[in-house]
Amino acid sequence: MQSRTRPTRAGRPRSAAADAAILAATRTALVELGWSRLTLGDVAARAGVAKTTLYRRWAGKNELVVDAVAELFDELRLPDRGSLAADIEGVVLQFAAILARPEARSGLMAVVAESTRDEALRERIRTSIVDRQKRLVLEGRARAQSRGELPPEPAPEEADRTADLIFDMVAGAVVHRTLVSAEPADEEWVRSFVRVLVTGLATPGPSGM
């Protein structure tokens, strides 16, 4: 007996190896060519696959690159370094390291740019990248609360809003520093950033404003 959702569809099944080969080829091509010079024909050739096979699985360049890039962010982990500030520093450094890789730099902003005119793509980015990494904020907050560094949540919905805010502040700052200002998010910068994030602009510190 077969599952209702996959009732042993007739015909030759899709090659599982092809998917992996295509996504890997996409990342390699992003490194070598960047977004705008990347062509699906070239990706197919690199993956040893026909162009039609690629189009059977993805609607176009945008969708393919979202999937290829999303995998890069799944390796992010929240280390336990003993304090909220140190934990954030740890994860931000990992994030910065990923954004230093050319396949992420080229691909990420491009699909975000495309998503401004494509609701389905926006949703795909949200599902595959954004929402998936929000776990890091939730984890970090829970850990800080258990340490007594942060108060418990006043209300569930408020907690969600705040988590989203923190995510936008952390991810936004790193992305902007790395891709728009085009300066490295190195250890020194990360330390300064986390100090401001945790204690605020108005709090005097070693390098406070």
Next chain:
Amino acid sequence: MQSRTRPTRAGRPRSAAADAAILAATRTALVELGWSRLTLGDVAARAGVAKTTLYRRWAGKNELVVDAVAELFDELRLPDRGSLAADIEGVVLQFAAILARPEARSGLMAVVAESTRDEALRERIRTSIVDRQKRLVLEGRARAQSRGELPPEPAPEEADRTADLIFDMVAGAVVHRTLVSAEPADEEWVRSFVRVLVTGLATPGPSGM
């Protein structure tokens, strides 16, 4: 007497009106088509200009769109609302309003994406957009210092680093909220953002973490 760089070159002079028409047509086309569907042939047609005229002035789509988008951010002003937090809120709301316009959304991220592989483009973005708006951070800090909300700078180079950090944090958060998370940066969100920015995560507040 003529400048050495433009010694009254012989032949018909370039039309001054053409430049303005082309940039305006570029923004209109960005609104209607977005970055990826915008073509230089179409821009030329909208501007009532030949393609050759356009290529005589800009090297390509990237450069043209940087110029067309950069003008949008020149209207940003830092209002004097009586406190650091209120001043930031004011300018962030203006920034969010610009990022809500389709010509900015489509164009900005796209040229940033392209700039990851093009040093000259990166420099052009920095010059035309990033550095030009950092004035807002410097202005706001000076005003807050004169009010006594912030301490004076310890050292000039440190001051520069901090200004850059604040710029990345503010611009990054708004851009990420607007374009990546794809949620509106409305008054409520801006208020929450500025509270965290000014007082820090760890400081309890009406909706602190």
Next chain:
Amino acid sequence: MQSRTRPTRAGRPRSAAADAAILAATRTALVELGWSRLTLGDVAARAGVAKTTLYRRWAGKNELVVDAVAELFDELRLPDRGSLAADIEGVVLQFAAILARPEARSGLMAVVAESTRDEALRERIRTSIVDRQKRLVLEGRARAQSRGELPPEPAPEEADRTADLIFDMVAGAVVHRTLVSAEPADEEWVRSFVRVLVTGLATPGPSGM
């Protein structure tokens, strides 16, 4: 006892119904789409058959269409109308009627065109179509000789050459009129044609040259 070439092969025998369905579907598709838009995938779908089934039986589009078209010409009969001229008129009108059907028009010239570069296909056309219809010339000549309208053959090989010549003249004229000049081979035309064929150009007649 079984033939050596088909020794009751083991396994499931081929479906006899499939062949008929495929040939019928081919003719239907020729009517609707013409030669160049006809695809084997479409024929298979119309016949309710898998593409592999079709390829098991025919090497390709050319062979399939030759078989589908050849059947159309098997309905030709030589009527006995009392004179050589009248007999020819009768069979030519039948031939013209077949060439007026779209499945014949589209298919016949196309396979002839293909056959100019494919010896096997040329042979298949000769066997399935050309040689099979030459019987009409032989029958007509024999009947005319028995009536005394034509002299008996001087020599067998000469007789063959002449039969071939007549076949090319009759079939060629009707095909050219119908498909190249693209004018109907109606009764009036057929009457004029047969008069010239039987009596020659130089013989004066009601509408002689």
Next chain:
Amino acid sequence: MQSRTRPTRAGRPRSAAADAAILAATRTALVELGWSRLTLGDVAARAGVAKTTLYRRWAGKNELVVDAVAELFDELRLPDRGSLAADIEGVVLQFAAILARPEARSGLMAVVAESTRDEALRERIRTSIVDRQKRLVLEGRARAQSRGELPPEPAPEEADRTADLIFDMVAGAVVHRTLVSAEPADEEWVRSFVRVLVTGLATPGPSGM
């Protein structure tokens, strides 16, 4: 002042050399590949021309091949050999020689096949090939009449119909012999054919039926 029909159209004019190169490349490709394997991309490459240039001038393969093949038939001439039969023999041998060339064999039947479903193509064939060669029939008839071999025309419209008939009979027989029966239209065959055409089936002769 410019002609009304070609008022010195603005912009770069079309290359006259390209047309000739494309038609020549088409014939070469027909010889090497035949109709079905001929691709417009290949023709463009052979002609040293971009595919788009080709599509700017012809709607597709059919139109291109009609033009390429039509030129082949323009070299036909009606020799004056002293009698109607000899004149016809002369021109038929030339026609047979052209149909022996692979570029004519492959191309001619294919476009006729396509024309069965395309009125515009049918018209193009008629204009470029059929009507253009009917001149040979008119010329031959006039010459035979001036020699007294044929009577003068009874009526103009009747004369047209007869000329069409003769054209279909001559061209049809040669085409059918050459391409369908796939036998050479050599001198012996041509002599037999012209005898039957001029004197008719029923007239006894050295190899009459």
Next chain:
DNA sequence: CCGTAACCGAGACGGTACGTCACGTCTTGAG
């Protein structure tokens, strides 16, 4: 009456060519 070999449908596969689009350059005639 059971195994097995060839059949069947479905559909994914690597290819090839399609006809279109935009690119950035070049070639006109006019100003």
Next chain:
DNA sequence: CTCAAGACGTGACGTACCGTCTCGGTTACGG
């Protein structure tokens, strides 16, 4: 020397069929 117009070579697009293959499953002989 610039301008509008538009043809040019180039290269990628996304689609359509090709003919092959791989599945799970069926059918009828022959042991």
